[in-house]
Amino acid sequence: MKIVFLASLLILTFLTGCAAIGEQGDFSSQGSMNGQLSLFLNGPDRSTTDVTFNLAAINIVAEDGTKRELMGAPLDINSAAMVGRQIVLSERMLPEGAYKKLQFVIKEASIKRKDRIATPGFAA
Numbered sequence: 141m142k143i144v145f146l147a148s149l150l151i152l153t154f155l156t157g158c159a160a161i162g163e164q165g166d167f168s169s170q171g172s173m174n175g176q177l178s179l180f181l182n183g184p185d186r187s188t189t190d191v192t193f194n195l196a197a198i199n200i201v202a203e204d205g206t207k208r209e210l211m212g213a214p215l216d217i218n219s220a221a222m223v224g225r226q227i228v229l230s231e232r233m234l235p236e237g238a239y240k241k242l243q244f245v246i247k248e249a250s251i252k253r254k255d256r257i258a259t260p261g262f263a264a
Contacts, residue, residue: 173236179210179229183222191219193249198230203238214247
């Protein structure tokens, strides 16, 4: 149940935006189209469970399997500290193309409720 909450927190609160831009700045010399991808994390309105995790990386995977890193540094996230807040996880320029998924790498996680702490296991 707690893993479902953690997954829901990640999946439901990420907003992605991609705005295509024309040839601009340094990109005009490359002759390719690029787009801006922005990822935000919106915290819950209230939090009854204290979920903490280390988001080690966010990657976007192209149809050909190529991974591009979207996040520059690991980030510790706590659901109680995120109540009513929004943070930017990534803002990157991406080359034109088809992307099939976002990959979130979580190194550590814990769930605290009523003075009990659980540490869910993740498959490697």
